[in-house]
Amino acid sequence: MKIKGITDVFFDLDHTLWDFDKNSALTFEKIFEINNINISTNDFLAHYMPINLNYWKLFREEKIEKEALRFGRLNDAFLAVNLKVEENLIYKLSDDYIMHLSSFNHLFENTFEILDYLSLNYNLHIITNGFDEVQKKKLNNSNINKYFKTVTNSEMVGVKKPNPKIFNFALEFANTKVEQSIMIGDSYEADILGAKNIGMEVVFFDINKIVLDTNVKQIDNLIQLKKYL
Template sequence: MQYKHLFFDLDHTIWDFDKNAEETLNELYHTYKLMDLGLHSPDRFIEVYTHNNHQLWAEYHVGKITKQKLRETRFSKTFIDLGLSPNLIPQQFEDDYVNICPTKTNLFPKAHETLSYLKERYTLHLISNGFKESTELKVSNNGLNVYFENVVISEVVGFNKPDKAIFNHALTLANAGISESIMIGDSLEADIRGAQDYGMKAIYFNPERKEIPEDVDQEIACLSELMTIL
């Protein structure tokens, strides 16, 4: 099948969420002098936050929690898990993180090279479960807007991947048929199974080479592999 439209996820697929978050959290660890509050290891702080954040995003993907709940919980839970008294939790920490992190520019290897190559051959689109303001910052600050015809953001559309409605909206906006479209993303639930349930093919971005379930037809470990398989 000759595809015409490629739909990409953003966070954890093009934009290196964990690396950018780590940079931001290291800065904030020192800005807020968390060592003086008894949090003696920035690495442990980042580890606990990453675990909590991934878990909360998984719940947000499937509509179990709201954006507000996610943002209220991820740092408060992290600080409490690390033994900090609730009255000592820095109140501006979440706001500072939200303002700084989307300005970071760490992308996965070969992102620009791959997208530039694919743009000459296909029409590219983004479908992100991220929030409007942060997604737009990530796209513009990294010069990604030159590649994508449409940027579909779940908060704007009102549906999160894996809901069929967001895929339907994205393909309708692109004037793309299901059979001529393919989804590329890192989330088995949101990207791969979401696309498959809608009837689209999907490619699993799996840089950590995790064991894949039987329902995953195709995977890549580096974005550059797309230049040889598409």
């Protein structure tokens, strides 16, 4: 059933439009080769991915700073695979990762199709917890920046989703109202609960089909947004 009264559609970026896992894996392959790190990327990622998620949770909860996230997730992953890597090399890998990440720009299936479709009738926006300099490159290099009227990131606001301040900032920045807006994202905690808590409509991009809440509208392919918008 179509949702009535919506004028503004807010998207998360990583894991919702921009295929973070695929692009990140390609980035690690590249920086391991550059720095002569002899390791199976698949083995490394099997440990790194849950570690990275936990660091992002700590970062989202304001318990660690950006630099602690960037260093700690790599250091912990190398320890987990029993590979000794010097501290200065971890810092270099961290910088290389950020530098090369936006050179890979795989998007989720039907990203362009749904953005073309929605842009005919709605104002489109981004709300992201990602780092400002990296997110801008991702949007530009993947050729989707043109679709979005505003991009709100956590560094602009000083807080991260699900903090209500970032959603309220984004609404004001977009010159719209909560009752006219909808949030689409992959993080149930950050995107869905965060937006619901200020009264926004939400759609959970549940690509892994985990169905966390049967009361929330859910999709597992972006083209399914046509059911609601």
